[in-house]
Amino acid sequence: MTKGLAGRTAAAALIAGAMLVAAPVAAQQKVQLSYHWGPTHPAAGFANQFAERVTERSDGALDVQVFPSGQLFGIRDVLGGVASGAVQVGMAVGIVSFPPINSDYNVTAMPGMFDSFEQMRGFFDETEAGQALMQDMQSKTGIRIVGRNPVGPIAVFSAKDDLSSVDSLAGISARVLTDADRVRWGALDAGSTVSLPTGEVYTALQNGIADTVSTVPGALSAYSWWDCVKSAQLPYFQFADAYIIVNAAWFEGLSPELQQVVTEVGAEITAESTAAIMDASAQMLDRLEAEQGGTVFELTGDELAKMNRIEREQIYPGLTEMVSKDTLDAAQAYTQGD
Incomplete structure (x- = not known):
């Protein structure tokens, strides 16, 4: 009887150990990021950094794989790719992707309306009309904007x-x-x-x-x-601003800790890319x-x-x-x- 109990205890320990080893593997997600820029474009470099930092800071729980140069989706269809869930993350150029969803985004093309990226973003972030416009586009498409990566x-x-x-x-x-x-x-x-x-x-x-x-x-x-x-x-x-967009359902399915990683890295890339784009x-x-x-x-x-x-x-x-x-x-x- 003692021998049988010991055998069952050993088996249970082996199973528990196997579960502990397997847990990180099960939690790991392969995340696809699509953008259309060529490899030497300034925005491409920051897109790659976004992928690298999310992978690193999530300890590999989010393994972000980059598909550049329109390998998966081009400039006109990346929003649809993210919205459909075909890829989880994309870099969408606002003036190309957003007007078909809400034509009011064409305000960014008005000559002389905005004199900098910062002023243009301030309108979207700080005014009721700007916030409503961005929220409308996100809710209609099922995406979430987690950062910006200016094209120039x-x-x-x-x-x-x-x-x-x-x-x-x-x-x-x-x-x-x-x-x-x-x-x-x-x-x-x-x-x-x-x-x-x-x-x-x-x-x-x-x-x-x-x-x-x-x-x-x-x-x-x-x-x-x-x-x-x-x-x-x-x-x-x-x-021309580009947006780091994610599939909303995918994002909402992440743990709060992983959501924080994505949004924090998105904020960092926004700040760094904006500071660099005019000089570049x-x-x-x-x-x-x-x-x-x-x-x-x-x-x-x-x-x-x-x-x-x-x-x-x-x-x-x-x-x-x-x-x-x-x-x-x-x-x-x-x-x-x-």
């Missing part, structure tokens, strides 16, 4: 040699990515527009299907567009000139006044049709009192 300020880049004036944009063949792009190029008398996802722009520039793009400086090296680009036109006219963009323009032989033009004086007039009289009114009066009024009140 937007300028014009072209295979043409001369972008020294507003009139130099007339007749160009412009790549468009959003409805706001169409409004802007229409007002600037573009000869034609062609809708292209990021992965098809290089070939279009090579073949002359498109010769001009409005984009962030980081895209030049990330997708090798500067092989074709010869000139840039400043000033910047928009601030300026350095890319310097490289365009020094390494690629391009020319960076900046509109000043009468030419800047002419661009501002077109933005005020044609582009701005065209975009107001995409934004509700309440959101537009709230944004104007916030920025004018900022």
Whole structure:
């Protein structure tokens, strides 16, 4: 009898020990993170850091695997990938992903509305209208925003040699990515527009299907567009923010401790990427000139006044049709009192 009891006790100890060993393995989750940027894009580096830090600080409980360069989802469909649960985490460019859900996000494309990433985010974080807009998009799609990873300020880049004036944009063949792009190029008398996802722009520039793009400086090296680009036109006219988004159901299923890891890392990446993006963009323009032989033009004086007039009289009114009066009024009140 004693021998039988000892045998049962030993067996129970073995089972308990096996359960203790197996517990961490069972708790580990393979988490997929998708983004479309090329490996040298500044935002790609911060996306990778997000994955590395979450994996490390969760002690491997969340094993974040990165799928870059649109391997799983491109710039236009990453939001759907996260919303559906096909991937748990994604990097979504706001002006591309959000207007189809709530067109009021087009307020970020209004020329002169916001003068920095910080001011634009302040509208969304601090005002009732901005908060409601962001909450509406999250609730409609089943995502949660846990951080930001700015793509950069937007300028014009072209295979043409001369972008020294507003009139130099007339007749160009412009790549468009959003409805706001169409409004802007229409007002600037573009000869034609062609809708292209990021992965098809290089070939279009090579073949002359498109010769001009409005984009962030980081895209030049990330997708090798500067092989074709010869000139840039400043000033910047928009601030393109990207959002670290997670599937809401997945996030809510995590333990409070793991939720805290995700949100804390998201906050860190937001702060660090925002602090770095403007300098990184300026350095890319310097490289365009020094390494690629391009020319960076900046509109000043009468030419800047002419661009501002077109933005005020044609582009701005065209975009107001995409934004509700309440959101537009709230944004104007916030920025004018900022």
